[in-house]
Amino acid sequence: MDLKILLRYFSNKYSRKDFSAVNNAFQQKGENPQLEEQMNLHWQDFDSEALPDIKLDHLLDKVHHRMNVEGNPQIKVFNLWQLAQRAAAILFLPLLLGSLAYNYLKPTLANVDEAWAEIQCPLGVRTKFQLPDGSTGFLNSGSVLKYPVIFANNRNVKLTGEGYFEVVHNEKSPFHVKTKNLDVKVLGTTFNIVAYENENLEEVILQTGHVEVASNDGKSLGSLQPEQEMVFNKQDLSHKINNVESTQYTSWKEGRLTLRNVDIDELAIRLSRWYNAEVIVDKTNKAINAYAYHGTFEDEQLDDVLKILSLSSPISYIEKERTKDKSENYSKRKVILSVNLKKSIK
Structure with a gap:
């Protein structure tokens, strides 16, 4: 097999024909002196030391299994090993290279910064x-x-x-x-x-x-x-x-904002997160701390939630005008919640 095919395969620039050639080479039973020599040559391109004298038969079994599972040359997974190219040159194979290189080939690679x-x-x-x-x-x-x-x-x-x-x-x-x-x-x-x-x-x-x-x-x-x-x-x-x-x-992952007897501070935090807004509590009147809030919202906009809160509790709200910065970007929506004990609740 042409060494150039291995180089293209390792550099993640291989064709379907290249993939088949590499796959067939590793699938051949028995010794393959030509493939071993080509791997030695490619190793030397990255390291002046000789190829480590280790038994790789059991690793090649894993390689064969991995190639059979992948089976599709369009699945490109070599990039994660750009940081350990020198060690990866032994087998040129995806994902498995991590354990091969670190556990068997180049102990010094343990000092390489993690990706x-x-x-x-x-x-x-x-x-x-x-x-x-x-x-x-x-x-x-x-x-x-x-x-x-x-x-x-x-x-x-x-x-x-x-x-x-x-x-x-x-x-x-x-x-x-x-x-x-x-x-x-x-x-x-x-x-x-x-x-x-x-x-x-x-x-x-x-x-x-x-x-x-x-x-x-x-x-x-x-x-x-x-x-x-x-x-x-x-x-x-x-x-x-x-x-x-x-x-x-945890219901946020299903697209629901769930409130179960939360106080006004937590309500403001949860609304701020959910709607990417700045919801502030005006605590001039301490009575605002005396209420708990219970409800589930799924598709409602912030305006809808604020109206529901205003109708069902003694909460009033004021929205501040949004401003632009020097880059012409608008500030977050800013809403101030306060208590109004005089208003009627529906």
């Missing part, structure tokens, strides 16, 4: 994701999730914003979600985390399973059981654990 992938969720939408270990979840409006490309033995992700997770159980490899202030450790469970940078609180809400929460400096803050939340205050570094109805915090 991270990033999932961004635009404002006003929700994004579903699946991680390499099979764990799934959703990101809420304006959220970002980062995870290592080599994920099997490093199930650590970084979250900014809000995310819901359904984690695949793996007792040997705990799953960590790290925010700016918290480190949430799980084995296999479903939970929600809120960690927006522009808010004073971070929240962890457990739906099923068990989680342990620590600060990023390693201090244990406690563990949660199902239907509990931990609220961490970023200003004074305090935290507390509350019993909650978890569905009111």
Whole structure:
């Protein structure tokens, strides 16, 4: 087989014919001196050292299986190994190269900085994701999730914003979600985390399973059981654990804003997140703290929700005029909630 075919295959520029040639070469039974020599030559293009003297038969079995599963040359998965090209030159194969290179070929590659992938969720939408270990979840409006490309033995992700997770159980490899202030450790469970940078609180809400929460400096803050939340205050570094109805915090992934006896402060926070607005509470009259709010909204616009609140409670609201900045971008909608005990409630 022509060495140029291997070069095109490794550089992710191969054709269907090239893929078939590489596939056939690896599928041949018995020794293949020509293929071994070509792999040696390609290795030397990246490293002056000799090809490591190791047994690769069991690895080639995995390679054959992987190529049979993929089977489609249009599935291009080599890019994740641009950071470890020197080691990957041995087999030129997708995904499997991680374990081959790190465990068998080049111990010095352990010092190479990890590559991270990033999932961004635009404002006003929700994004579903699946991680390499099979764990799934959703990101809420304006959220970002980062995870290592080599994920099997490093199930650590970084979250900014809000995310819901359904984690695949793996007792040997705990799953960590790290925010700016918290480190949430799980084995296999479903939970929600809120960690927006522009808010004073971070929240962890457990739906099923068990989680342990620590600060990023390693201090244990406690563990949660199902239907509990931990609220961490970023200003004074305090935290507390509350019993909650978890569905009111996780229904956003299904497009519903669920409120279950929340106070005015939480109402303002939830409306701000949901509608990408700035909802502020005027506490001139302390009576505004005496009310709790209960309801479910699905397709309603912010104007509709505010009207319903105004009609069903002693809440009044004023919307401030939106302004433009120097770049001609409008500011967020700004709504001020206040209490009006004199108005009639329908």
